[in-house]
Amino acid sequence: MKKAILWFRKDLRLSDNPALNEAARTHQLLPIYIKSNPDRSNIYQTPGEASSFWLQQSLINLNEQMDHRIHVIDGDPDKIITALCLQYQIQYVFCNRTYEPWQDNFDKQLETDLAKKNIAFKQFENSRLLNKKLIPKTKQGNHYKVFTPFYKNYLSSLDHHFQPPVSQPKNINWLTIKIDNLTQANYQPWQKKLLSHWQIGEKAAQNHWLDFLENNLQSYHLSRDYPAKENTSKIAPYLHWGEISAKQLYADLQTVPNSEGKEQFIRSLIWREFNLNLLNDFNCFHFQNWQKKFDHFPWQADRELFNLWKQGKTGYPMVDAGMRELWQTGFMHNRVRMITASFLVKNLLIDWRLGQAWFWNCLLAADIANNSANWQWVAGCGADAAPFFRIFNPVTQAEKFDPTGDYIRNYLPEIAKLPTKYLFKPWQAPKEILEQADIQLGVNYPRPIVDLSLSRQNALNAYQQLSK
Ligand SMILES: Cc1cc2nc3c(=O)[nH]c(=O)nc-3n(C[C@H](O)[C@H](O)[C@H](O)COP(=O)(O)OP(=O)(O)OC[C@H]3O[C@@H](n4cnc5c(N)ncnc54)[C@H](O)[C@@H]3O)c2cc1C
Structure with missing residues (x-):
């Protein structure tokens, strides 16, 4: 042989x-x-x-x-x-x-x-659902730059050309060298914490995926935006390191009945494909604005504000809970990623590349295509990006997507005793309510580091300067 x-x-x-x-x-x-x-x-x-x-x-x-x-x-x-x-x-x-x-x-x-x-x-x-040659292109032969038409054409290509995954070969003839250069290390406390949240490896990926398929897929479309429900697949790190293939996911999805949850989940997988194409077309995507006009955006280099954001000490509970989730688990719920990223880029006017680098260091599934595309999407400078004037309000977003406050309480135990009415905006709570909840603003939980409406207006002004 x-x-x-x-x-x-x-x-x-x-x-x-x-x-x-x-x-x-x-x-x-x-x-x-x-x-x-x-x-x-x-x-x-x-x-x-x-x-x-x-x-x-x-x-x-x-x-x-x-x-x-x-x-x-x-x-x-x-x-x-x-x-x-x-x-x-x-x-x-x-x-x-x-x-x-x-x-x-x-x-x-x-x-x-x-x-x-x-x-x-x-x-x-x-790791892609379709081989390179079968990825749909525009009439001009380019990759799509807008998601919806790409998505529709991609679905139809999948219908016609999807190649099922291949199973593990029955006989693998390894060269008979046994070595031991991989050992379990002495873990740091943060690593032990991560291990308490995740099972890692191919077998774990399969089990994790089958569990999602059986228990959460059906309601994915309804609850994927609510971080406390923990209803998304959390398959991202397994996909990133290839412990499970995207093809395997798609093939398994074909075995379950059609549902809105399934449709929405396939849409999520196709976002990944879309971002891979963007990266393919623009190989500076991880450090250059897709839209060149953003090259002149007046970002503020405020180290102190940036550090408070990284540590989850902005005084906005939804932002802080997200940043703590990231630090403690190596993951952050997608809705909260959008809120925290928007806060950094628009309320603090800090360059998206700094946020991206922090996510790169902290996310278990840090991925060049997805990280860059999503940061640029939030910042408004990407290919099919959210318009710049779409500025997520961390208070109303929390009221809508964490209505019971369970997510915030989980990651911010220091304010967990606040009644839900004030949980999203502790600075508005009356003195006696704060006392009853053992909160001293500015001591054991920060006051807001910026004013929301003022910072929003500053962002819009900066953007308007750019458009002129
Ligand atoms: C600022 C920001 C940074 C991000 N950085 C990354 C990153 O480094 N790596 C990464 O994999 N994803 C990133 N995402 C996209 C998305 O947040 C994650 O893919 C998702 O939260 C992973 O959780 P899940 O596996 O439970 O997703 P599910 O909702 O269960 O989705 C299943 C899979 O679909 C894909 N997917 C879902 N949403 C998106 C999306 N918006 N863009 C691209 N693919 C998507 C992912 O592969 C995901 O694992 C980022 C999003 C934002 C807003």
């Missing part, structure tokens, strides 16, 4: 793994994962702290599935692969594609370099 390297990247799973399936048919496999950071000036070339932690746990799980055979190596992929090929007389490298803006060029270069050494580089599509 010929020997090949199986290079895991954002596909930390054995089922529906096209590179593995193809390679396992005719090759003995040396599985590897390479931790590399070619450009240290670009933070997006390395996962943030939370996401790195997920990666490490996921590799530990994958390694166990493979009876401790995966080589995890730090360094330059070209040098590592060449050295391994030489050491084990290997002439093939199999991997699945990833979608970072620099990856295609990097892979092309690698393929050329390896070819010179008689090593074949074989790459497969990985």
Whole structure:
């Protein structure tokens, strides 16, 4: 049997793994994962702290599935692969594609370099619902820049061209090298906290997904906007690291009856596809405004306000609860992401790229396409963005989407005793109510760091300057 390297990247799973399936048919496999950071000036070339932690746990799980055979190596992929090929007389490298803006060029270069050494580089599509060639385009042959027509055409393409996922190969012939370079680390307190919220790995991803399918999908459209209901799938980190494939999700969705929940969920998955296309078309998406006119936006570089936002100490409970959820769990509910992001960009006038970088560090599923597209969407500078004048009001949003206050109370125990009427705006509570709830504003819970209507007006003025 010929020997090949199986290079895991954002596909930390054995089922529906096209590179593995193809390679396992005719090759003995040396599985590897390479931790590399070619450009240290670009933070997006390395996962943030939370996401790195997920990666490490996921590799530990994958390694166990493979009876401790995966080589995890730090360094330059070209040098590592060449050295391994030489050491084990290997002439093939199999991997699945990833979608970072620099990856295609990097892979092309690698393929050329390896070819010179008689090593074949074989790459497969990985984490998208449809293969690249089948993604619908406009009449002019471009990617869609507006979501709704893209969504409609994508659905129809899925109807015609969806290729079902492939199951795990029955026989995988690993090169019989057992190594132990992956061990459970001594966890930091924040990592232990994350572990108390999540089960990580391929098996966990499957169980987590099936549980959602059975218990929450039907009502997804009704409750996905209410953070206290915890009704969304929380599949994002599994999808990001490829512990489950998007195709697997879509195929499983075909086995359950049609419902509004299902329709809405598929729509969410297609947002992910849309953002991947945007990133493909504009590979500076993670640091440049899609709409050039925003290049002149008068952002305020206020470190102090930015730090208060990061710590969840803005004095606006919905914003603070969201930022604490992010810090404690590595996740934040989508509705609350929009509220916290809007607050940063519009009420504090702080550049969306700073917020994006904080999310990058704290989100378990920090993802270049989704993070950039959504930050630009909220900031109003993206492709199919919310208009700039749409400024989320954290008080009315909380009244609407956390009407019982359960979400806020969960993450802000210091104000949990406030009656719901004042929970969303503690500064309006009478003195005696604050006393009864053991709250001293400015001492154990902050006063609002900006005035909502004044800051809203400032944002609108800044934007109008831009439009002139
Ligand atoms: C400011 C901001 C930053 C974000 N950063 C990220 C990020 O780094 N990584 C990330 O995966 N998502 C990001 N999102 C999108 C969205 O918030 C998350 O995908 C979602 O909350 C993940 O939770 P879930 O898996 O329970 O989602 P569900 O509601 O169960 O949706 C299922 C899947 O559909 C996709 N999806 C849902 N909503 C969106 C969306 N708006 N855009 C793109 N895909 C979507 C995701 O893959 C998600 O896992 C961001 C949103 C905002 C507003």
